[in-house]
Amino acid sequence: MNLDPDTCYKAVASHDRRFDGRFFVGVSSTGVYCRPVCAVRTPRRENCTFYESAAAAEKHGFRPCLRCRPELAPGHGLADISGRLAQAAATLIDEGFMAEGSVATLAARVGVTERHLRRLFDAQFGVSVLEYALTQRLLLAKRLLADTALPVTEVALAAGFGSVRRFNDVLKTRYGLTPLALRRRATDGVADRLVFELGYRPPLAWEALLRFLAARAVDGIEEIRDGAYARTLRVEAGGTVHAGWVRIEHVPRRMVLRVTLSASLARAIPQALGKVRRLCDLGCRPDVVDRHLGELAQAVPGMRLPGSVDGFEIAVRAVVGQVISVVHARRILAALAQRTAAAGTLPDAMPGSLRHLFPSAAAIAVMPPQDLRDAGVPAGKARTLQALAQHVADGTLALEEHAPPEATVVALRAIDGIGDWTAQYVAMRALGWPDAFPGTDYALRKVLGVDTVRAMQARTAQWAPWRAYAAVHLWHRYEAMKDAPAVSEPETMT
Template identity: 75%
Template sequence: MNLDPDTCYKAVASHDRRFDGRFFVGVSSTGIYCRPICAVRTPRRENCTFYDTAASAEKHGFRPCLRCRPELAPGHGLADISGRLAQAAATLIDEGFMAEAGVAQLAKRIGVTERHLRRLFDAQFGVSVLEYAQTQKLLLAKRLLTDTTLPVTQVALAAGFGSVRRFNDVLRQRYGLTPLAMRRRAAEGMADQLVFELGYRPPLAWSALLAFLGVRVVDGIEQVRGDVYLRTLAVDVGAQRHLGWVRLEHVPKRTVLRVTLSGTLAHAIPQSLGKVRRLCDLGCRPDVVDRHLGDLAADVPGMRLPGTFDGFEIAVRAIVGQVISVIQARRILTRLVSLAGEPLPPKALAGLPPMAGQPPLTHVFPTAQALADLPDAVYREAGVTPGKLRTIRALALRIVSGEIALDPLAPPEETVARLREVDGIGDWTAQYIAMRALGWPDAFPATDYALRKVLAVSTVRAMHDRTAQWAPWRAYAAIHLWHRYGTPPASGEPMADPSADRSEDHSKEQAA
C-alpha cells in the first residue's frame, strides 16, 4: 500500500473508520503507534509517521497504544492487496501457523520457495517474516492479558511462545512492560471466559448476514436467534484437536463483533478467530465494493460475502442440497451430522449459553476422512441419495489426499476446474463453493436459474455479459440479488444445479 502522508494525517484528524486497519500512525513525541481512529488528542503533523502494518511500526521502535489497541484493527481481505501470496502468508501467521512451524513450512504451504517468500514479504510489508510473526504473537498475548483471565503460562503458550521466561523477556524488551503490569491495566471483574472483539470497516449488514445463515442452520451444530449466531467448531493445532463452540453478537456502537469462545479453545484462539473473520468477511472493504456495485448495493450497504468455518462442510451442504428444498436438505444434513459427526464431550459444552426454543448443540460437522469412510448404509439412513453419496465420497477422498483444498488460500480458477472434474459437481456447485469456501469475490453461479430469471437472460454467455459490470465483485452481486428478490438459494440452499446431471440441454447451453 502506498501511504500518502497528507491523506493519512487527514484520516487521523477525522478519525475516519474507513482507514482503520489500513495503516497505523507512529507518534514520535510518545513512542506509541495507534489506529487512525484513536480517541486521543490528534498529534501534531510533524510528530507523525505512517506504517501499513503494526509490525512495521514496531520495527521502527513504537509501542502499541493501550487505548485504541492496534490488535483490534480489522485486517485486509485477500482481494485488497496486490501481493496475494504475501497476504496469504500473513493470514496464516495471524492464525497461529508459525506457532508449530517455521518459515520454510510457511513457504511450502503457500507454494513458493523460502527465498521468494522472504522477498515477497519484505516488498509487501517492509518487515521480515519473523518480525511480522513476532509482532502478531505479542499482540495476541496483549489481547489475552487484557481480555481474559487466563493464567500467564497459558497466555504465553496460546500466543506461541515456547516458555513463560521467553515471553516475559520479549514483552519487556519490546513494550517495556511485564505480563502482570499489563494485566493490571485491564478492566476489573472480568468473567472467566474467552471473550474478544473483532473490528470491521462499517457498515456491516449483520441482519442480512444472519438471515443468509439462519435459513441454512443445521440442527446440532448451529443456532440463530435474534441477532446472535452460535455454533460448534473443531480446530486442529499441530497434532492436537480442539472441540468447542463460538457465539457471535454484533455491537454496532463499537463497530465490532463480540466473540465468545468456549474454554476448551484456549489453545486455538488465533485459529478460531480466523474462522470467525472468514465466516463474516470482516476483511471486506464495503466502501470499495458498494461503490463498484452502485444501485445494486444501495438498499443494503455493507453486505458481506458469507464464508464458512470449514470449506468441506460447505461443499457437502451444496451437494446434499442439489435439486431439493432447503427444508429437505436441512433434515438430511441434520441426520448426517448426528450419525457421522464427532460428538462434543461434556467439557467442550461447559459454559454454553442456552438459546430458548433451539435444538441443542451436540456435534461438530463430519470430517472429510469420516465421510470418505462412512458406509453406504449410514448415508442411506441419513437420506442421502446414491448419486450424491458417490459425489460426497469422491470429493472427500480428494480432500484427504490433498488433491483439492477448500480454503481461501487455494487458487480459485484451478480449484473450480478440479471441482468440476468430480462427477456430480457442475458449475453452479463449484462456483457456490468458490464463493463461500474460497471467499473468491468474483465467483458467480451463472447457471443459477433464479438469477437468470431476475436478470432476464437466457444463456450462460448472456449472464456473463450482463454481470461483467460487477466484476471483480460478482459474488457480492449474487448475494445482493438473492437477498433483494428473495430468490433461491436465499429461500432454499441450494437450488437445483443445472450442471449436476450432465444433461444434453445443459451441454448445449454451455456451448452457447
C-alpha cells in the same frame, strides 16, 4: 504498499474508519503507534510517520497504543492488496501457523519458494516474515491478557511462545511492560469466559448476514437466537484437534462483533478467531465494494460475503443442496451430523440446541455408503461426497482461503457429480473469492431475468471483480420478492 502521508494524516485527523487496519501511525512524541481511529487528541503532523503494518511500526521502535489497541484493527480482504500470496501467508501467521512451522513450511503451504515469500513479504508489509510473526504473537498475548482471565502460562502457550520466560523477556524488551502490568491496565477482562471483540469497517449489514446464515442453519450444529449466531466448532492447532462452540453478536455502537468461545478452545484462540473473521468477511472494504456495485448495493449497504469456518463443510453443503430446496438440504445435513456424532467430543456446557460437530472429511471418507443413504443422501451424491472427502482428507484438494481459486474450481469440477454451480459456490464461501459467481443458480436467473449462460455473463460482467457480493445481493432480493429461501438448479444450463 504506497502510503501517501497527506492522505494518511487526513484519515487520522478525521478518525476515518475506512482506513482502519490499512495503515498505522507512529507518533514520535509519545513513542506509540495507533490505529487511524484512535480517540486520543490528534498528534501534530510533524510527529507522525505511517506504516503498512503493526510489525513495521514496532520494527521502527514504536509500542502499541493501550487505548485504541492495534490488535483489534480489522484485517485486509483478499482483493485489497496486490500481494495475495503475501496476504495468505500473513493470515496463516495471524492464526498461529508459525508456532509450529517455519518460513520454509509456510512458503510451501502457500505454494511459493522461501526466497520468493521473503521478497513478497518485505514488499507488502515492510518487515520480514519472522518480524511479522513475532509482532502478531505479542499482539495476541496482549489481547489475551486484556480480554481473558487465562493464567500467564496459558497466554504464553496460546500466543505461540515456547516458555513463560521467553514471553516475559520479549514483552519487556519490546513493550517495556510485564504480563502482570498489562493485566492491571486492562479494565474489560471477563473472568471464566473467552470473550473477544473483532472490528470491522462500517457499514456492516449484520441482519442480512444473519438471515443468510439462519436460512441455511443445520439443527444441532448452528442456531440463531436473540440476534446472535452460535455454532459448534472443530479447530486444529499444534497438531491437536479442539472441539467447542462459538457465539457471535453485533455491537453496533462499538463497531465490533463480540465473540464468545468455549473454554475448550483456549489452546486454539487465534485459529478460532480466524474462522470467525472469514465467516463474517471482516476484512471487507464496503466502501470499495458498494461503490463498484452501484445501485445493486444501495438497498443493503455493507453486505458481506458469507464465508465458512471449514471449507469442506461448505463443499458438502453445496453438493447436498444441488437441485433440492435449502430446507430439504438442512434435514439431510442434520441427519449426517447425527450419524457421525461419535467422531468429535464436545464440551459439556453447550449453549441452546447445539449438540453435534459437522462431519469431518476423514469421517465421511470412511462412512459406510448405506449410512449416507439412510441420512437421505441419494446414491450418486453419496459417491460424490466420498470422492470429495477422500481428496480433502489426503491433502490433494485444499478448500482454504489461500488455495488458488481458478485451479481449485478446475479440481472440483473434475470430481464426478460436481459442476460449475457447486464449484463456484465453494469458491465464493470456502475460498472467499470475491469474483466467483454461480451463474446457473435458479434464484439468480429469476432475479436477473436471463435464460442462458451467455446472457448471464453479459449481465454480470459490470460487477467484476466483486460478482460474489453481487450474487449475495441478488439472493437477498430474491428471498425478499418470493418470501422463500433460494433454490439451486441442476448443474447444467443451456
